[in-house]
Amino acid sequence: MSVLTTGKLSRIIAGLTAAALLVPLAACTSEPPAPATSSGPAGLDRFHQQTLQWTNCDDYATTETESTVIALVDGLQCARMKAPLSYDDPGGRTIEVAVARHAAGGAKVGSLVTNPGGPGGSGVFGAATTVLGLEKAKSPLVERFDLVGFDPRGVGSTRPAVDCYTDAEADRGEVALTTQGTTVQWTEADTRAVVERCAKDSGGPDALAHLGTRDVARDMDVLRVVLGDEKLTFLGQSYGTRLGAVYAEQFPRNVRAMLLDGAIDSRQGTVERRVFAYTGFQAAFDRMATFCASQDGCPIGRDPKKATAEFQKIVRPLYAEPVPALGGELDFDGAVGGVISGLYTQAAWPRIIKGLGQLRQGKGDELAQLGFDFSGRDAKGAWTNFAEANYAINCMDEQRLSEQQGNELRAAIFTSAPFMDPGVDLTTGARDGCEHWPAPPTLGFPYAQNVQGLPRTLVVSITGDPTTPHAGAVRLAESLGSALLTVRGEGHTIVTAGTNPCVDKAASDYLIDLEVPAAGATCTL
Incomplete structure (x- = not known):
């Protein structure tokens, strides 16, 4: 069983950037609908009059x-x-x-x-x-x-x-929900299949x-x-x-x-905000690195200016060679996702540092657990539907991107947050996971x-x-x-x-x- 593979971390990173949901690369905006009046549409009496x-x-x-x-x-x-x-x-x-x-x-x-x-x-x-x-x-x-x-x-x-995959599939990392901020590469068939899976068990299109x-x-x-x-x-x-x-x-x-x-x-808009959010994560990573540099044995070194490069030396090999983690494996996306999970609060910085120290020893337990803690997976292997709902709601909110725009956005993310850059050629495959959604966005x-x-x-x-x-x-x-x-x-x-x-x-x-x-x-x- 793979604990945090590319598929799972695409879902975690979707959630991580959801709070900073994201001007477009090209003209892909939709006009916002006219605001509803305070009285709302007719026919709501039966809902207003219900007793909980x-x-x-x-x-x-x-x-x-x-x-x-x-x-x-x-x-x-x-x-x-x-x-x-x-x-x-x-x-x-x-x-x-x-x-x-x-x-x-x-x-x-x-x-x-x-x-x-x-x-x-x-x-x-x-x-x-x-x-x-x-x-x-x-x-x-x-x-x-x-x-x-x-x-x-x-x-x-x-x-x-919203239900797009089983807990067992989540543990195996078989269902990706985004390409942005990850090394996931999709075909059109992949994005169509994800939407069809979600529709099947989420109440239909x-x-x-x-x-x-x-x-x-x-x-x-x-x-x-x-x-x-x-x-x-x-x-x-x-x-x-x-x-x-x-x-x-x-x-x-x-x-x-x-x-x-x-x-x-x-x-x-979608693109500007996502780049803005990842810039924030890089700034948080840099502050964590400064904290780490003051600790004995900091795994990314005593010079915060070199911390991103030292981090890349540790995690980039995981792209080809995952390490054991909690009975499974931790790959590159898993390691990055675990670090991002820990950047949400200063209290978790010591856990990031511990996890990076483990990676130097060939283990991924702490970073894997950070990812689990963020995503809501419990000790018995049950997952919340946070990432699935996040994906689906964003499909109805966010601007849709062409594959070229998606590829450009992924490159912009790695430029704004170089600690996340896998150092491999990812110039294609960043398709919009909502491209086959049954309705256009409404936000x-x-x-x-x-x-x-x-x-x-x-x-x-x-x-x-x-x-x-x-x-x-x-x-x-x-x-x-x-x-x-x-x-x-x-x-x-x-x-x-x-x-x-x-x-x-x-x-x-x-x-x-x-x-x-x-x-x-x-x-x-």
Whole structure:
């Protein structure tokens, strides 16, 4: 069994860059649809008037890891909310959105709806981790809000969920979902086969055609009504900042408050943003290398300026000769993917260093485990559908690229993040995995520009964010007219971690009392 081969790491890297989802190489944009009115299309009464049947969340976890964490949260309840598959045909086929709620402990302001990122991250699981983080911080948000998360359409326990491969196939690395940032090389037959596999077990082509962020935003507005909130209070992290911006564009007068943490620049198209994200990963790698250089026995040397070259010496041989890892093998993409997984948080830098030291000894266990931890694979071999949902949602959001554009993008990625460059000829085969998708993308770029009627929102951004770099958050704040809280330090998203009193206070002041930080406000990790 191969533990982290090219196929698996293409899925992991798809998720890694999803938070910084990505001006095109050529004219391949689609015009954004006209924003929906705040009242939405006709025919939604039956969805607005439904009553959620709250139960325990035993049946809402998809892995043992999720089940264990959800069980730690006293009082977490779950339910399924019906929504139309197509908002153009609300009397037709329906879906069931999985929702989790933790009731307010005191005088309630309303519901605080959250999204943890992705796309593809489970909001049910995210609700559990949010409650735990806020309780750790003794945040007043736990007392003043029903904390609510939901699995977006296609994700986790929502029905139907995207399903493109089995857990066994995931372990064997048989199904690739992207070429970008990897050494994967596809033919047209390969991309057609992937779409056909996904359609077969994900509710059919019609379900795949209605997975975009614009539809998820409409689901969120139905959820607002069903929860009994006149206006939405929302906390979106990473991809959740895209979801929040799109909701704000479509339903600006339905927003009470919106906090966007780890923000995506809504002006950047697919290509520009992906290169921007990988530039962020290289910067994070360089900072990790500086940290490593201060440690005895750093496997990439004592000179940070030479760290990328030393890293390449260690990992490039894996392209032809994988090393043993956790009972299987770790190849080049697996090693790079494990490192990228660890770059999301400074706390994981020692694990990267340990993993690189193991590679020098011919083993890949630590980097393989880093990749597993990020992708959500549990100790029993169960995988979440994060990467599959990520791929499918992006097919309905992102700009489609020709093979030539894909090849140029892959070259640009390796230029912007040379630590990822395999040093082999990869001038062909970077086909768009969505080229045979049953519907064109619906998001449109740029989005959420010149939004009228939106109340004051808040963007939070860490200066050392590896995947949604700080400069992009500054631009999103400009686009939405948001206040900006700059957090000096390393990491990706911070508001629900419960680890920084400065951030915790700013978040609660805004979400409860609608008080935004002063211009130029900063916190430090």
